[in-house]
Amino acid sequence: MADLFFYGTLRHVPLLEVVLGRTADTLDITPAHLADHAVHWARDEVFPMILSAGGETARGVLVRGLETEDIARLSYYEGGFGYGREIVQLTLENGESASAEVFFPDPGLWQPGAPWSLEDWVARWGEVSCRAAQEVMGYYGRVSADEIATRFASIRRRAASWVAARARPADPARDVTRDVVVERHRFSHLSFYGMEEADLRFRRHDGTMSPVLNRSAQMVGQAAVVLPYDPVRDAVLLVEQFRAPVYLAGDPAPWVWEPVAGLVDPGEDPEETARREAIEEAGLVVRRLEKAGEAYSSTGSSGEYLHLFVGIADLTRTTDSGGLDEEGEDIRSAIIGFDDLMAGIDGNRYRDMPLLVTAHWLARHRDRLRAEG
Structure with a gap:
């Protein structure tokens, strides 16, 4: 048996339940605080860190009587992120003292930001974190904690997409809880x-x-797709890159011409993603975004959800070195006249579904966009 003090996100009982794999009514939870410590946001991150701070108090909860399996699950959840356990002396609400272990981050791992608020974190990140923890703990005993840490950004991205999906309108004719x-x-x-x-x-x-x-x-998560269009020059910009899934499908032409696209990061809206990806992939600043729809990319095989845009921009230059090295991207771009684009679509030269959808949207709205300039 072991007693642990939680000062950060694991104070959120729904998250603690996911990590431990059991409900709160089976746990002995008591409010407590740790003197001469403070909890701050880790700078540029979405979680807190604890640090020594004379005269301040880190508030949290003491969970008593955790079993060997509980500790193993907690260590798995925290272990890939540079945390180690130390013993501290706590003060309970009734003034009594108690010793417990605490997960402390490795020294110098993060820099502190503003003071942390559990309520603020729950409001913005609680549901996403609980969903991410479900996936993390779904690999408990099968995937190492270090591997989880290397994939955690993708896990959080999928969790944010899941939360966004849950917020979409329900089918009025069906109830998924029964059907x-x-x-x-x-x-x-x-x-x-x-x-x-x-x-x-x-x-x-x-x-x-x-x-x-x-x-x-x-x-996959959510993705933003933007087809850059210059209404003055009546031209679009496409990017070409190697696509491993096309190659793995057996296609001998896995370099594919597409609109600009990228995955939506947690806390980012699709419009921000579209503008960011235009800069990263094509060195292009989009003046205005026109929404061209949103849909699942392939309802029979994938949960990917696409936000489709046509981006109004001045198309004057291309690049052969777009993308981010850390993401393994090698992207070139080309400016193509609208008539050539549609001829390529009619001739089956383009094989990317989001390109076909945004191009056909553009064909329907092109006269308005050209009139607006």
């Missing part, structure tokens, strides 16, 4: 993307439930 029954769910593979697998039943159109079906999906 879909999940017998088993598994996070089946972790890489840059994730794979989830489920044995499930769903309500058919005749009102009966289907047999149990095994289905899997590639979980």
Whole structure:
């Protein structure tokens, strides 16, 4: 048995329940504080850090009687992020003292920012963090903590996408809490993307439930797609890059012409992503974004959700060195007249679905955009 003090995100009981894999009513939780310490945001991060601070107080909770499996799960969740446990003396609400272990970050790992607020963190990051923890703990015992740490940015990106999806309007004719029954769910593979697998039943159109079906999906996150268009020159900008999935599908031409696109980071809205990616991939500043729709990229195989835009811009130059080295990108761009673009689409020269969708949207709205300049 062990007693631990939590000063940061694990004070949020729903997150603690996910990490420990059991409900709060099975835990002995007591408010407590640690003298001469303070909790601040880790600078440029979305989580807190604890630091020595004479005369200040770090508030949190003491959880008593944690079992060996609890400690193993906590160590797994925290272990890949540079935390170690130390013993400290706490003060309880009734004034009594108690000793407990605390996860402290490795010295110099982060720099402190502003004082941290649990309430502010819960409001902005609580739901995303709980979903991310579900995926992390779904790999407990199968994937190392270090591997989780290297993939955590992608995990959080998928978690933010899941939260955004939950906020979309429900189907007024169906209730997924009754009309879909999940017998088993598994996070089946972790890489840059994730794979989830489920044995499930769903309500058919005749009102009966289907047999149990095994289905899997590639979980990507949200992406922003922007087709840059210059209404004065009546031209678009496309980018070309190597696409491993096209190659792995057996296609002998895996270099693909596409609009600018990129994954939406947690805390970022799709418009911000579109503008950022235009700069990163094409060195291009977009003046204005026109929304061209939003949709799942392939409902039969992927959870990726696309936000589609046409970006009004001055197209005067191209690049053959776009993208970020740390993401392994090698991107060149080309400026193509609208008529040539549509001829290429009619001739099946372009094979990227978001390009086809945004190009056809542009064809419908081109006269208005040219009139507006």
